[in-house]
Amino acid sequence: MIGKLLKLSLGRRQLHTIISQEIIKPSSPTPSHLYTYNLSSVDQLAAKAYMPIVLFYRKNDNCTLTSQDKARVLKESLSQTLTRYYPAAGRMSSPITPYVDCNDEGVVFIEARINSNLENYLHLSQVDRNFDLLFANDLVNYKSPCNTSLVGVQFNHFACGGLVLAVSMSHIIGDATSLSLFIGHWASVARYGSTDHQEVFPYIPHIIQFPRTDSIQQEFRACEVDHTNVVSKNFVFPNSKLSDLKKLVDIDINPSRVVVLTSLLYKTAAKAATKRSGFFKTSYIFMMVNMRNKFVKKLPQSTFGNIAPSILVPTDRHTSETSLSKVVEDIKKTMSRELEGIHSVHQIGEYLKVSRSNRHNHDNLENVVNGSYWCSSLCRFPFKKMDFGWGKPVDTKYLLRSSHKNGFMMVDTKNGDGIEASVVLEKENMEIFENEEEMLSFCQK
Incomplete structure (x- = not known):
């Protein structure tokens, strides 16, 4: 019963509110010799889709940081992380461009407020959770295959003090291991305060430099799939x-x-x-x-x-x-x-x-x-x-x-x-x- 009421309240009373949106850029500019990140043929053949991961955090009474402090820590550590994972802060001229412009345009960072308790949300079925609330903006939405941004973040504050971090990364620049490396590095920088801390892993990611290739045209058209049933x-x-x-x-x-x-x-x-x-x-x-x-x-x-x-x-x-x-x-x-x-x-x-x-x-x-x-x-x-x-x-x-x-x-x-x-x-x-x-x-x- 609680789940049904929560779903209705979120839909009718619009208890989900975007409170801020900004672009987080690398803390140091990308060196000129790395301005262009050529995609491998594997990258170019990857699905034109985003990999969306959602991390749920209960309120931690042992942590003295306010919600605003936590948002600040996330932004600062993300900025430092983007200096190492510089392709993530770049843009693609089009979905079929065979390279990323590592122009430091940055990552969209949205903050949202959800006026309900995280525990109630966690007890909803996966269908009723309405994950679209957690990826509310087109710039971070995992359903936007034509987006030229490569990473999007939304930090969701629940009324109880619980937090939800939603991250989407384009499959064009990496697989699930890459997504894990990126978030893991970001988390350790946030926890220890610097990319130079000895506990931060991986200290320097291994980013392969590929020669430029022509765009691989995916001439094959997949059959339409009906997901309604x-x-x-x-x-x-x-x-x-x-x-x-x-x-x-x-x-x-x-x-x-x-x-x-x-x-x-x-x-x-x-x-x-x-x-x-x-x-x-x-x-x-x-x-x-x-x-x-x-x-x-x-x-x-x-x-x-x-x-x-x-x-x-x-x-x-x-x-x-x-x-x-x-x-x-x-x-x-x-x-x-x-x-x-x-x-x-x-x-x-x-x-x-x-x-x-x-x-x-x-x-x-x-x-x-x-x-x-x-x-x-x-x-x-x-x-x-x-x-x-x-x-x-x-x-x-x-x-x-x-x-x-x-x-x-x-x-x-x-x-x-x-x-x-x-x-x-x-x-x-x-x-x-x-x-x-x-x-x-x-x-x-």
Whole structure:
């Protein structure tokens, strides 16, 4: 009942108010030899979309800073952070420009007041939370693919003293690891007061300088996807259950808990789709793979940019009816076959060009799109540790945005003892999926 009242009050009484907007520029100008940041071919092939993350902070009685003081700390530390992550403060002339003008135009920083209690907001369902309130301005809105700004921030003050920091970064300049590096550096500068403090990590991000290339024209047009009948639900899988799940897989394969859970979710979702339609169609797993550790000469973990190509794993009728081990094996074999010979970011780009061409020239592109299940993982990412000086977030949310209508996003549970999976499916398929006994046997009761 509280949730419904809060939703109505926010909508009708307009209790959400923008109280300030300014541009935060780097504390030191970008050196002239870094004025132009050339995008790699991987960057240019990245989705023209934003990666939105939301960090929720309860009022910390041990912190003596006022809300205004906290906003000041955030702005000052962001300014210092932008001297190191200088592409984030730049602009693109157009969404297809193959470089960023590192012109120090800065990052939009919005402050907003929400006249309700954070606890009430946290208890709302993900649908009723209305995340648009937390990204209220077009300059920071994660739904603005034509925006030439690359990072936007909104700092939301709740009436109870709770705070919500909403950050969106363009996928053109980085992947989820890059977003994590940027916010982590910002948080540590805020906490310790200087980019030169020995505890600030990464001290200097590894930003690769690429040669200028022509703009890569993405000639392939994705099929229109109707999201009106799509629902999202969360399922929690404790580590003890994930250990039991791994025991079902051949010991020689030895998958990570993310790969084995991805296989279970995919297998269950494909089964639900088959039950609903009454017949099986070839389906596909669409996965992102972080390559920083996979090159012969490993890239530093502080490497900023897009270093995570996608692979597409097809599943035929025979495979869908076999064991979990077979699905896991297909994923690992595809990773090995597709990515083993890649030793540089340039080679990732060449691989993506070919694989995208093959996908979009498929005999039945619509079936590929409708039968694909995208999956991504933020497990082991330190978003839940982002302490700006007033404690770690009580909750974090990465907002799901995809051109596909089926998929899974995995994050660590709040207590770190498992994985919480956000599953996105068509409503009719979800009704079957959420009642599948095999999947439920590994869920938290």
